[in-house]
Amino acid sequence: MSETLISVQNLSLNFPNHQVLSNLSFDIKRGEFLGVIGENGVGKTTLVRVILDQLKPSAGKIKIKSGLKIGYVPQFRNVDVEYPLSIKDFISLNFTGIKLPWLSRKEKQKVQTVIKQVNLEHISKRPLGLASGGEKQKAYLAQALINDPDLLILDESTASLDPNTKRELLDVVLKLNKQLGLTIIFVSHDMQVIHEYPDHFLWLTKNGYTTGPISELHNDSKEGEYV
Amino acid sequence: MFSFEFMRNAYLAGTLIAIVSGIMGVFVVARNMPFMTHTLSEIGFAGAAFGIFIGWTPLNGMLAFTTVSSILVGELSGAVQSRRESVISAISGLFIGLGILFLSLSNKNSSYATNILFGSVIGISHQEVIQMATLSVLVLVVLFFIFRNLKDDSFDSVGAKTNHIHAALISIVFLVLLAFSVSVAAQIVGSLLIFVLLTLPAASSKYFAHSVISMMMLAIGFAIFGVWFGLYLGYITNWPVTFFIASIEAVIYGSALLYNAIANKSK
Ligand SMILES: Nc1ncnc2c1ncn2[C@@H]1O[C@H](COP(=O)(O)OP(=O)(O)O)[C@@H](O)[C@H]1O
Ligand SMILES: [Mg+2]
Numbered sequence: 303m304s305e306t307l308i309s310v311q312n313l314s315l316n317f318p319n320h321q322v323l324s325n326l327s328f329d330i331k332r333g334e335f336l337g338v339i340g341e342n343g344v345g346k347t348t349l350v351r352v353i354l355d356q357l358k359p360s361a362g363k364i365k366i367k368s369g370l371k372i373g374y375v376p377q378f379r380n381v382d383v384e385y386p387l388s389i390k391d392f393i394s395l396n397f398t399g400i401k402l403p404w405l406s407r408k409e410k411q412k413v414q415t416v417i418k419q420v421n422l423e424h425i426s427k428r429p430l431g432l433a434s435g436g437e438k439q440k441a442y443l444a445q446a447l448i449n450d451p452d453l454l455i456l457d458e459s460t461a462s463l464d465p466n467t468k469r470e471l472l473d474v475v476l477k478l479n480k481q482l483g484l485t486i487i488f489v490s491h492d493m494q495v496i497h498e499y500p501d502h503f504l505w506l507t508k509n510g511y512t513t514g515p516i517s518e519l520h521n522d523s524k525e526g527e528y529v
Numbered sequence: 530m531f532s533f534e535f536m537r538n539a540y541l542a543g544t545l546i547a548i549v550s551g552i553m554g555v556f557v558v559a560r561n562m563p564f565m566t567h568t569l570s571e572i573g574f575a576g577a578a579f580g581i582f583i584g585w586t587p588l589n590g591m592l593a594f595t596t597v598s599s600i601l602v603g604e605l606s607g608a609v610q611s612r613r614e615s616v617i618s619a620i621s622g623l624f625i626g627l628g629i630l631f632l633s634l635s636n637k638n639s640s641y642a643t644n645i646l647f648g649s650v651i652g653i654s655h656q657e658v659i660q661m662a663t664l665s666v667l668v669l670v671v672l673f674f675i676f677r678n679l680k681d682d683s684f685d686s687v688g689a690k691t692n693h694i695h696a697a698l699i700s701i702v703f704l705v706l707l708a709f710s711v712s713v714a715a716q717i718v719g720s721l722l723i724f725v726l727l728t729l730p731a732a733s734s735k736y737f738a739h740s741v742i743s744m745m746m747l748a749i750g751f752a753i754f755g756v757w758f759g760l761y762l763g764y765i766t767n768w769p770v771t772f773f774i775a776s777i778e779a780v781i782y783g784s785a786l787l788y789n790a791i792a793n794k795s796k
Contacts, residue, residue: 380687401677
């Protein structure tokens with residue numbers, strides 16, 4: 303039995319005008335690749351924000367293993383074509399704290415390691431603003447890896463990508479999951495890739511939720527995509 | 530030209546201003562704050578007028594006004610980006626009005642106002658250079674300590690939310706540093722044209738350099754070139770130094786945009 307990293311019990315969350323999550327219970331174990339699915343507006347990002355401790359549940363509990371390090375790739379980013387930093391420098395932004403302005407040798411090595419892990423060696427010096435959608439997502443992923451997280455949360459990272467680029471990114475995530483044992487929460491409304499990559503699912507709907515191993519995920523819209 | 534003390538002081542002060550502006554400017558541009566910078570310089574004008582009115586130096590008056598108002602803006606606008614612009618407009622209008630009032634109350638001739646607004650090379654004493662140097666060093670030391678967190682918040686504010694960098698505190702500290710920088714820079718280029726040094730060199734640098742440190746180096750280079758060359762041209766022509774500095778920086782920025790357009794086309 304692998305250890306439980308996050309345990310959610312009867313969790314509900316209300317915004318002033320409506321309830322978003324209601325009576326949700328599930329566990330996330332170390333090494334798991336959890337796909338969180340559901341239509342837009344159903345509360346996926348809200349759930350992520352509860353896990354990140356940015357929102358407090360209205361009822362119920364969430365227990366997070368103490369000292370758990372979380373790497374997070376947010377759904378939206380403010381990076382336009384004139385964004386000046388190179389991919390490498392963008393990735394190293396996550397080395398924060400009151401330290402010398404320049405990176406230590408160890409930190410530089412870590413940057414090289416994560417750049418290799420996401421296959422961006424060939425363009426690591428290119429400005430992020432000029433990178434393609436898939437390359438940007440890989441750079442965001444690499445930035446989230448820089449502080450050696452136990453858990454990686456990806457919020458709609460594949461939403462704007464074409465099918466090949468989508469797989470390229472998810473292949474990288476799967477490799478991190480299988481080879482390094484990194485626990486993954488992958489949020490998406492894309493049924494196709496949810497069937498292919500995660501080993502567990504959490505399906506949020508307007509009226510409730512279902513969860514379990516991916517083999518138990520049955521639905522009519524296997525080919526389709528929620529909009 | 531260096532046989533004149535006022536020219537030596539002007540070069541010394543100008544170099545300090547260029548260094549501080551180049552470094553701060555990279556953050557000003559990344560945080561999208563040129564408008565705030567411009568407003569702080571107008572507030573600086575009011576502060577200088579107030580200083581003259583109550584018998585302080587213009588620099589001390591500027592420091593007092595810009596520091597207080599930068600904290601006010603930070604507290605009033607909070608996290609709501611869209612509100613910030615309106616809050617800035619309100620505060621800016623109020624302070625320009627106050628500046629005009631203090632100037633007229635203090636019964637000084639209008640050349641005083643011109644000096645504050647457009648800058649003056651001749652006015653800088655050795656003592657003021659020392660005060661400017663102290664302020665510049667203070668700004669640089671604080672920047673040194675908050676560098677990584679400020680960098681993260683400025684270049685990736687969305688990602689920084691999960692990094693526990695104390696973004697609210699960082700923003701206020703940055704505004705106070707900006708207030709100091711504006712007050713120092715105003716001594717040479719005048720409060721109307723501070724944004725020339727605090728935004729244009731940094732805005733130009735991002736088309737050539739792609740790391741924070743290299744952008745800073747380049748921005749300092751652009752700023753120093755403008756200040757040195759501007760002071761020299763002002764000295765030999767007797768035209769306002771500010772005019773030359775503003776023109777040089779504008780030409781550099783225009784060239785950077787042109788370079789970027791050509792570089793993108795050939796890709
Ligand atoms: N801070 C908030 N205040 C009020 N309502 C919110 C807030 N954040 C999200 N919502 C609402 O909660 C619902 C779920 O949002 P979200 O979790 O972003 O959905 P998803 O990520 O599944 O698309 C939406 O209807 C959204 O408008
Ligand atoms: Mg969402």
